[in-house]
Amino acid sequence: xxxxxxxxxxxxxxxxxxxxxxxxxxxxxxxxxxxxxxxxxxxxxxxxxxxxxxxxxxxxxxxxxxxxxxxxxxxxxxxxxxxxxxxxxxxxxxxxxxxxxxxxxxxxxxxxxxxxxxxxxxxx
Amino acid sequence: xxxxxxxxxxxxxxxxxxxxxxxxxxxxxxxxxxxxxxxxxxxxxxxxxxxxxxxxxxxxxxxxxxxxxxxxxxxxxxxxxxxxxxxxxxxxxxxxxxxxxxxxxxxxxxxxxxxxxxxxxxxx
DNA sequence: CTGCATCCTTGTCGATACTG
DNA sequence: CAGTATCGACAAGGATGCAG
Numbered sequence: 001x002x003x004x005x006x007x008x009x010x011x012x013x014x015x016x017x018x019x020x021x022x023x024x025x026x027x028x029x030x031x032x033x034x035x036x037x038x039x040x041x042x043x044x045x046x047x048x049x050x051x052x053x054x055x056x057x058x059x060x061x062x063x064x065x066x067x068x069x070x071x072x073x074x075x076x077x078x079x080x081x082x083x084x085x086x087x088x089x090x091x092x093x094x095x096x097x098x099x100x101x102x103x104x105x106x107x108x109x110x111x112x113x114x115x116x117x118x119x120x121x122x123x124x
Numbered sequence: 125x126x127x128x129x130x131x132x133x134x135x136x137x138x139x140x141x142x143x144x145x146x147x148x149x150x151x152x153x154x155x156x157x158x159x160x161x162x163x164x165x166x167x168x169x170x171x172x173x174x175x176x177x178x179x180x181x182x183x184x185x186x187x188x189x190x191x192x193x194x195x196x197x198x199x200x201x202x203x204x205x206x207x208x209x210x211x212x213x214x215x216x217x218x219x220x221x222x223x224x225x226x227x228x229x230x231x232x233x234x235x236x237x238x239x240x241x242x243x244x245x246x247x248x
Numbered sequence: 249c250t251g252c253a254t255c256c257t258t259g260t261c262g263a264t265a266c267t268g
Numbered sequence: 269c270a271g272t273a274t275c276g277a278c279a280a281g282g283a284t285g286c287a288g
Contacts, residue, residue, distance in 0.1 A: 006170070179250080
């Protein structure tokens with residue numbers, strides 16, 4: 001009931017959370033689930049991501065074996081990113097979370113307002 | 125406006141991901157699922173978290189309505205954190221992710237080694 | 249025991265410019 | 269088109285000390 005279910009620094013949950021914790025990574029994974037996409041298509045699909053971040057995260061996802069990069073030597077080059085079977089299983093595991101977000105965001109926002117209002121009242 | 129399946133900055137998925145992206149928050153949520161816990165118990169259960177971070181994240185979780193804080197006016201004061209029904213549903217949504225982590229961490233690590241080895245070979 | 253305030257180091261990330 | 273390189277601003281996060 002206590003120390004038994006502690007979370008050591010190297011437990012799988014924490015290692016994966018470090019990656020899923022990257023919001024960009026998850027968004028990319030979800031987008032690629034539908035079909036392979038090109039660099040600039042992803043860039044435009046994800047509002048606010050910089051080209052540096054996109055490049056970085058794509059590389060990281062490829063390293064983890066979650067997506068695959070395929071360059072075709074046209075001029076100029078075109079590069080397609082696609083999800084791997086492993087990546088697809090992760091995306092599926094993220095689905096419940098996305099569903100939860102859509103169903104409960106409003107309630108979370110309400111709780112925040114309540115909390116803030118109460119704190120403000122106490123300050124006064 | 126954006127493409128049909130783009131992720132705008134204010135979509136629920138991104139807002140929740142910003143919170144779940146906090147690895148500490150998720151760990152705390154999972155720990156509290158079992159039973160209410162005190163501050164220092166949590167601190168010890170989560171290897172490597174600083175007291176500052178713990179304090180910060182707990183407050184944030186409370187604000188979001190995901191956990192509840194209850195102080196009993198003993199001397200010295202003792203504080204218990206417990207999960208709310210809303211928080212419990214989020215924890216449940218995170219479960220598939222934790223399962224995925226445990227089942228697939230090894231494969232991810234393998235992919236990383238493969239990737240690194242290949243890059244090293246190309247550098248040479 | 250449970251925190252908040254302060255300082256300070258470190259890393260993160262956007263902006264910009266340039267290459268194949 | 270698809271990146272890499274560099275710089276600088278900014279914020280996250282650890283350490284410490286103090287308070288309720």
